[in-house]
Amino acid sequence: MKAALKTEEGTFVIDEVERPALPNSNFVLARVRIAGICGTDLRHWKKHEPELACHIMGHEVAGEVVEVGRDVFHVKPGDRVVIETVMGDGVCDYCRIQRYNICEHLYDVRTKFVSKAYAEYLCGPAEKFYKLPDHVSFEEAALIDTLSVCLHGQHLSGLGINDRVAIIGAGPIGLGQLLLAKASGADVIITDVVASALDKARELGADAVVDSGKDDAVARVKAFTEGRGADIVFECAGGAAMPQTLPQATQMVRRGGKVVIIGGFDKGETAIPLEWQRIQMSEIQLIPSASFAMHGIYHEQGMILDLIAKGRIDVRPLVTHRFALDRINEAFDVAQRKEQTGAVFVAINI
Numbered sequence: 001m002k003a004a005l006k007t008e009e010g011t012f013v014i015d016e017v018e019r020p021a022l023p024n025s026n027f028v029l030a031r032v033r034i035a036g037i038c039g040t041d042l043r044h045w046k047k048h049e050p051e052l053a054c055h056i057m058g059h060e061v062a063g064e065v066v067e068v069g070r071d072v073f074h075v076k077p078g079d080r081v082v083i084e085t086v087m088g089d090g091v092c093d094y095c096r097i098q099r100y101n102i103c104e105h106l107y108d109v110r111t112k113f114v115s116k117a118y119a120e121y122l123c124g125p126a127e128k129f130y131k132l133p134d135h136v137s138f139e140e141a142a143l144i145d146t147l148s149v150c151l152h153g154q155h156l157s158g159l160g161i162n163d164r165v166a167i168i169g170a171g172p173i174g175l176g177q178l179l180l181a182k183a184s185g186a187d188v189i190i191t192d193v194v195a196s197a198l199d200k201a202r203e204l205g206a207d208a209v210v211d212s213g214k215d216d217a218v219a220r221v222k223a224f225t226e227g228r229g230a231d232i233v234f235e236c237a238g239g240a241a242m243p244q245t246l247p248q249a250t251q252m253v254r255r256g257g258k259v260v261i262i263g264g265f266d267k268g269e270t271a272i273p274l275e276w277q278r279i280q281m282s283e284i285q286l287i288p289s290a291s292f293a294m295h296g297i298y299h300e301q302g303m304i305l306d307l308i309a310k311g312r313i314d315v316r317p318l319v320t321h322r323f324a325l326d327r328i329n330e331a332f333d334v335a336q337r338k339e340q341t342g343a344v345f346v347a348i349n350i
Helices: 106-112 138-142 144-157 172-183 195-203 217-224 239-252 276-281 300-309 325-336
Strands: 002-006 012-016 027-037 061-068 080-083 121-125 129-131 164-168 187-192 208-211 230-235 253-261 285-288 319-324 345-349
Touching: 002 325, 012 325, 027 080, 027 138, 027 325, 061 121, 061 138, 080 138, 129 300, 138 144, 138 300, 138 345, 144 172, 144 230, 144 253, 144 300, 164 172, 164 217, 164 239, 172 187, 172 195, 172 230, 187 195, 187 217, 195 208, 208 217, 217 230, 217 239, 230 239, 239 253, 319 325, 325 345
Parallel strands: 164 187, 164 230, 187 208, 230 253, 253 285, 319 345
Antiparallel strands: 002 012, 027 061, 027 121, 027 345, 061 080, 080 129
16 A cells, blocks of 8 residues: 655655554454644654654544454445544553543554554554544544544533633644634634634634734733633643743633643653742642543544534634645645645645
């Protein structure tokens, strides 16, 4: 099969590799149709990581079932599916209680199986394959991973109707957080430094937007909330911006409010001074959120699929660019240079 393989320098080379075979009777093989590029992928772009050389990457993926094991009954060859790529070892204490998103071996296991979207085929356990309704497109399905991350953070936040919410970062995660918060009846203000991202936020229903490179974002949030501060702040920028955005989030939130940390940290220790006395005396909660898993008896990825299928959220405006797999390096470059390109979610057709 054709696949995009990571190089030591952090770009990709297209090559022919062996197609995966079903390792167990409960596994499914799918033909990938659409894969996406997210912020996590971009943190590895053009980064010297010899340990990832020759690996197939990517974890936002939809396709068609081509083969199933003898113990698989809920999907069959020809079915259109979205594939969940959060996968633990299945045997640890956290996996046993369906909190596989914090499994110690999460990345080892998921990158061995389901997190291989930039190739023609991938396989994984049957429970990771969700059948798509006919009216949900592959592009919409490829965004389900992103929105599932947002939904997990919203569940942790306890967001309720009429809450006043601030979102830092208007990339795919921040805009997904906006869609869910608005669908839940919240008033939302969102900040970013990219003009096209703020335009997209307005299009998706943001009540207010702030160019945090030009305006005082904390003051704008305070004004939006009549001086009190937001009930919930979602930090959705992450990465190199975190030393600026996390303190900003704690300044935007009201006393007794919550800061949900959705954006990812870079590997290793990150020193971020915070006004801890105010945080403690105001009983501000800092809530880390990692990927997604279950909410009660429901799979969060399945919940997002249901919301899209019922028309309660519309993710189609998030797709701004489309590329063939052979042009994956160009796709990553466009996604990286979002200030110039206006990219939000970049889809790769495979």
